[in-house]
Amino acid sequence: MKSLAEHVESPELAAACLQFIESGGHTTQSFGLGQVIGQVFALLYLSPRPLCLDEIAEELGVSKASVSTTVRQLESWSAVKHVWVKSDRRDFYEAETDFKAMLRQGVLGTLRKKMDTAAVRLENVETTLADALEKSAQTGREETKVVAERLQRARQFHAKINGLLNNPLLDHLL
Amino acid sequence: MKSLAEHVESPELAAACLQFIESGGHTTQSFGLGQVIGQVFALLYLSPRPLCLDEIAEELGVSKASVSTTVRQLESWSAVKHVWVKSDRRDFYEAETDFKAMLRQGVLGTLRKKMDTAAVRLENVETTLADALEKSAQTGREETKVVAERLQRARQFHAKINGLLNNPLLDHLL
DNA sequence: AACTACGTTCAGTTTGCACTGAACGACAAT
DNA sequence: ATTGTCGTTCAGTGCAAACTGAACGTAGTT
Incomplete structure (x- = not known):
């Protein structure tokens, strides 16, 4: 320097x-x-x-x-x-002097990508879980339902964050 | 496993x-x-x-x-x-099943800490800049004012993000 | 054509960090 | 006391990633 x-x-x-x-x-x-x-x-x-x-x-x-x-x-x-x-x-x-655009395409952009890959992983888990639910339908075990409920809540959380990232209110707050 | x-x-x-x-x-x-x-x-x-x-x-x-x-x-x-x-x-x-509290104390907490340390660094820069402004008062150079203006905008951006992190609206959106 | 001044790429190096294994201290049981 | 079972700590290891240096391709210059 x-x-x-x-x-x-x-x-x-x-x-x-x-x-x-x-x-x-x-x-x-x-x-x-x-x-x-x-x-x-x-x-x-x-x-x-x-x-x-x-x-x-x-x-x-x-x-x-x-x-x-x-x-x-x-x-x-x-x-x-x-x-x-x-x-x-x-x-x-x-x-670039526009920090807002910078933040949108920089931080939020990479964040959205990570959320997308996480979504793909969650979908794969759910398809595997669907197999488990199907095969344990006759047995009707308790544990399977508990895990299914937890996974559903995880997906709901993921959807909530995703919605927050795409919320126009967030843009307005910057 | x-x-x-x-x-x-x-x-x-x-x-x-x-x-x-x-x-x-x-x-x-x-x-x-x-x-x-x-x-x-x-x-x-x-x-x-x-x-x-x-x-x-x-x-x-x-x-x-x-x-x-x-x-x-x-x-x-x-x-x-x-x-x-x-x-x-x-x-x-x-x-913990409460994802909201988890997010607050986890992600947002560490984010706030990083913002704080960044704030300390910015303050140090501004004190150094104050010296520069003081000593160049008689000369009245243009470049010093430009840099001062840029640094001020950086601080404004920092304050904006800080305000967003502590905004009760953000909590409400989760 | 040869030469120069660019920007990019890639193999190699180094730095940092997640993770390990063993040693340690605390505590309860015998 | 001693033994055994906890959780924690710390030096050491392996690996991933940032960073480097040299070679390359390209385009303008003489």
Whole structure:
């Protein structure tokens, strides 16, 4: 991280920016994502102009490979967007300022995907359970019904969370 | 995982339970937590009676150490609760059936903690920024104000999310 | 064509973390 | 006291994933 100190007028401002970038890295790391992705976004968020891959890599002191993959992930969440600079082959990126859209396509998007895969798993369990219910119909055991009831409640909970994620009220609250 | 097959009447029902337990493990693992924690909760959730550590460990085929730490984590989220069985020294646990409370103290609780630590970091950045603003007051540079504005917007976003997490409407939606 | 400056990819490395096994302390029973 | 059965703890292990470095493909430049 050296060029930042060159571009910024006061060392105090540079210190604040570095603190912010570091905080972003710690935050994303605490959520299981790496620390690079948070640093990249924080840097782009504070940058007054779009930056290219090499600038980001040099600024953060990480490899260009990390920045390449990270930027594409951020782009898929519409957290950063591609920007073309006239007569320059390089790819420049700038941070998305609309946090709401970022949250929708980023956090909520991945959350919805996980809910979908969980739904598939639950459906498989229910088909297996249907076999069990069918074969124990003559015996009429108690335990089967208890398990069936628990599984049904789990599905209801899943549906409730799913509904919450797609609730327009949630969008309105942001 | 062998005792389950012994306690359950039909092999189909046991298969459904195992599928459910496995699904729970996959789900928690997809969220960065291990797979054991999801399996433990799923097992306790389907179990008609409270289980002790050794039973859980043997059922899932994991070490008792994992179960010990995992159960305490689940307990801190009030996802499982301690149950005493008369004239038995062992600690028994059963699953919490109230998913709402579980979600509040589990997911939202840890989320709130992360927001708090992020808030501390943001405050540190702002004090550093205050120094920069003070020292650049005479110069009155443009860049400092831009960065200050961006940081302020970041703080506003943080406050918004914080407010959403503590919004009683969110509780009502669950 | 040769050369350079891009971005991407992939094998290799390292770091972090879930999980284990053994040792330990507590406590009850004999 | 001693033995046995609990639960917890901690150093060690294995593995997954972040990150790196070099090679590659591509496109513009001379």
